[in-house]
Amino acid sequence: MTAQSRSDPQRPPAATQVLSYHLDMLKLEIETISNIIDRMDRITQATKNWAVVTWAGGVGLALRERELRPFLVLTAVLPMLFWYIDAVWRRLQARSTYRMFRIRDFLNSEGLVRAFEAGCIQDFVLLDPVGTQYKGAADCQKHVSLQRTLRYREVAVFYAVPILVSIFLGLFFVLFR
Numbered sequence: 001m002t003a004q005s006r007s008d009p010q011r012p013p014a015a016t017q018v019l020s021y022h023l024d025m026l027k028l029e030i031e032t033i034s035n036i037i038d039r040m041d042r043i044t045q046a047t048k049n050w051a052v053v054t055w056a057g058g059v060g061l062a063l064r065e066r067e068l069r070p071f072l073v074l075t076a077v078l079p080m081l082f083w084y085i086d087a088v089w090r091r092l093q094a095r096s097t098y099r100m101f102r103i104r105d106f107l108n109s110e111g112l113v114r115a116f117e118a119g120c121i122q123d124f125v126l127l128d129p130v131g132t133q134y135k136g137a138a139d140c141q142k143h144v145s146l147q148r149t150l151r152y153r154e155v156a157v158f159y160a161v162p163i164l165v166s167i168f169l170g171l172f173f174v175l176f177r
Contacts, residue, residue: 018120019118037093037096044093051083058171059072072166073166094148131144
């Protein structure tokens with residue numbers, strides 16, 4: 001059985017090729033999004049590593065030098081800065097995740113059925129792995145807002161601990177010199 005005989009006899013071969021090409025582009029976009037998410041995971045892990053190293057170094061230096069102990073509270077700024085940097089990276093990752101949700105919705109909608117009927121994907125933008133087309137959409141902004149990424153529980157707890165330790169140590173050395 002040839003490819004032509006398996007396809008719709010009413011649909012010209014070019015339409016079948018267009019749909020095949022569009023579906024290949026959709027697969028490529030899914031792979032690209034997966035790679036972006038993996039890369040962002042590695043970047044945020046490196047950010048956490050650097051946050052721990054710089055914070056621990058700052059605390060260690062302040063504890064070693066008696067005259068610096070009252071300034072221990074200032075070491076809380078280091079994890080705050082890294083928390084912000086981490087949130088910015090996670091926001092970029094969230095944009096790709098949001099796009100993946102939209103692809104999932106498309107693949108489970110009548111839009112896919114219409115694409116097979118028409119021989120091409122219509123009314124769905126291809127190759128937008130960071131969801132540029134959704135930039136002004138309220139739903140997207142809610143999903144990818146910086147405030148939301150700052151409040152991710154696992155991230156907030158991770159950065160809150162060294163911040164609180166710095167504050168408590170700083171207050172301890174200020175109050176009990």
